[in-house]
Amino acid sequence: MRNKFCVKCGTEKNLVNELCLNCFKEENSLLKNLKEIKILICDNCKKYMNKNSWREPFSNDHIKNIKKIVSHLLEEKIVANPKAKLKEVNADVNVHESAKFTNGSLLNVEAELNIVGVIGDIEMEESYNIPLKVRFSTCNICKKKGSNYYEAKLQIRPKNEKVLKFVKNYCKTKNLFISKVIEEKYGYDIYLSEQKEARNLGNLLKRKFNGEVTESKKIFGKRDGQDIFRATIAFRLEE
Structure with a gap:
């Protein structure tokens, strides 16, 4: 800082870049x-x-x-x-x-x-x-929840509460919701809103619980002239 006149207001004060402090703040x-x-x-x-x-x-x-x-x-x-x-x-x-x-x-x-x-x-x-x-x-997720919408069915065979709990917790951390869970004689059928995330979940179960995963698809409608598929992802624990 140097003592001379502010080039903007003419005030004789300590200057910053030829401006007094007030004018410097106004300009910067x-x-x-x-x-x-x-x-x-x-x-x-x-x-x-x-x-x-x-x-x-x-x-x-x-x-x-x-x-x-x-x-x-x-x-x-x-x-x-x-x-x-x-x-x-x-x-x-x-x-x-x-x-x-x-x-x-x-x-x-x-x-x-x-x-x-x-x-x-x-x-x-x-x-x-x-x-x-x-x-x-x-x-979009809440809209789908209100209509029981699902894109994939995840089958867990045989019944395993630890796997079921893991699936539910996984869904809470993703943009993925469970439309319904049906308890079958030999396992669970879990209806999921997003096919891509359901597939990721199946692969994660395979790595975490040492099981096998298979996938099949079925046409359930058309959109803009294109077939729309629902996936069934079957996860089977090793006996």
């Missing part, structure tokens, strides 16, 4: 820009859309979940000034207690974004008030 922002934020939340399971995939919710409480989602997306969408080093990023999100969270509803949310960082040796704090819209819709 910690943020370069903030990418567009589109917030879509499932009204049923509370998952949110991010990068074309449904992500797990932060909370089962709608308001807490919205606040966490907005904070997370704001932090993710920040584009910092290349000259700046951000130290803290916090978002205070206001959601009205009377807000509706039903399919098709649109919610106005106000977020205050607070940022602390440095440019060179100058420490700076900035605040931004950001109005956002949160839209509610039903995710």
Whole structure:
């Protein structure tokens, strides 16, 4: 810093790049820009859309979940000034207690974004008030749940509670739901929503429990002139 006049306001103070501290902060922002934020939340399971995939919710409480989602997306969408080093990023999100969270509803949310960082040796704090819209819709998984939809049947032979428990826990960690479980005389038939994940699950069972996996397909309809298949994936434990 050198003592001379600020080239912008004429103030005689310690200068940074020929600007007084106030003018330097006016001319230099910690943020370069903030990418567009589109917030879509499932009204049923509370998952949110991010990068074309449904992500797990932060909370089962709608308001807490919205606040966490907005904070997370704001932090993710920040584009910092290349000259700046951000130290803290916090978002205070206001959601009205009377807000509706039903399919098709649109919610106005106000977020205050607070940022602390440095440019060179100058420490700076900035605040931004950001109005956002949160839209509610039903995710594909929940839509399928409501219709008993399934793409694959996983057969477990013979009965094994440990394998059945593993399958149920696996489904909870994936975009995969169980339409129904039928207990047969010699094992279980588990109806699953996603064929690809069901196939992955069959191969995982084979590796984990040392069994054999076979697969067959059956046409159950057409879409855009193309045959649609349902798969039966049979997993058999070694006797």
